[in-house]
Amino acid sequence: MQYVVIIIGSGLGGLAAGAKLAKEGKKVLMLEQHFQVGGCATQFKRKEYTFEVSLHELNGLNKKDHIYRIFQDFDAFENLTFLKIPEFYRWIGHGADIIVPDNADQAKDILINKFPHEEKGIQKYFTSLFKIRDQLFRMPEDQMKKN
Numbered sequence: 001m002q003y004v005v006i007i008i009g010s011g012l013g014g015l016a017a018g019a020k021l022a023k024e025g026k027k028v029l030m031l032e033q034h035f036q037v038g039g040c041a042t043q044f045k046r047k048e049y050t051f052e053v054s055l056h057e058l059n060g061l062n063k064k065d066h067i068y069r070i071f072q073d074f075d076a077f078e079n080l081t082f083l084k085i086p087e088f089y090r091w092i093g094h095g096a097d098i099i100v101p102d103n104a105d106q107a108k109d110i111l112i113n114k115f116p117h118e119e120k121g122i123q124k125y126f127t128s129l130f131k132i133r134d135q136l137f138r139m140p141e142d143q144m145k146k147n
Ligand SMILES: Cc1cc2nc3c(=O)[nH]c(=O)nc-3n(C[C@H](O)[C@H](O)[C@H](O)COP(=O)(O)OP(=O)(O)OC[C@H]3O[C@@H](n4cnc5c(N)ncnc54)[C@H](O)[C@@H]3O)c2cc1C
Pocket: 008, 009, 010, 011, 012, 013, 014, 015, 031, 032, 033, 034, 037, 038, 039, 040, 041, 053, 054, 055, 056, 057, 058, 059
């Protein structure tokens, strides 16, 4: 038994790398210590309750995002149905109950509305987030140009 690549761990990282390599015709051996694949992206049952361990929702369906390209490569859009969620998360605590939408501009407006005295800080925070996102969008292309 000869393998071109051995991947240790079948979390989302290992599975994505393995699927890509297999698609390119490489013989891959994937080793997993657990009795099932998925890593953090998994669930378990206790009595009638099902617990999601980590992965609840997914970003990256923005066409600029490199995850989008990976999904395209795996024909995910033809074979899976993605559901758009109405909200990113809901925060309850410290006397506040806030539903944060999945749209960044709307999220910013909602937070500024709720905490007007923090407007300057919230603006600064979102400006930093957008800058990081723009750099991330550029990253794979910059890398590809180098190679
Ligand atoms: C609480 C929580 C909530 C999250 N929510 C989200 C979310 O909503 N959306 C989102 O996109 N992401 C979310 N994430 C992040 C996402 O789940 C992880 O980034 C992703 O699943 C990590 O995948 P991975 O392959 O890097 O690692 P892992 O999932 O950790 O996989 C590693 C795998 O390697 C195996 N392994 C390790 N060592 C060995 C060894 N020596 N031999 C054999 N096998 C080995 C492990 O058993 C495991 O199966 C969340 C994470 C957490 C913890």
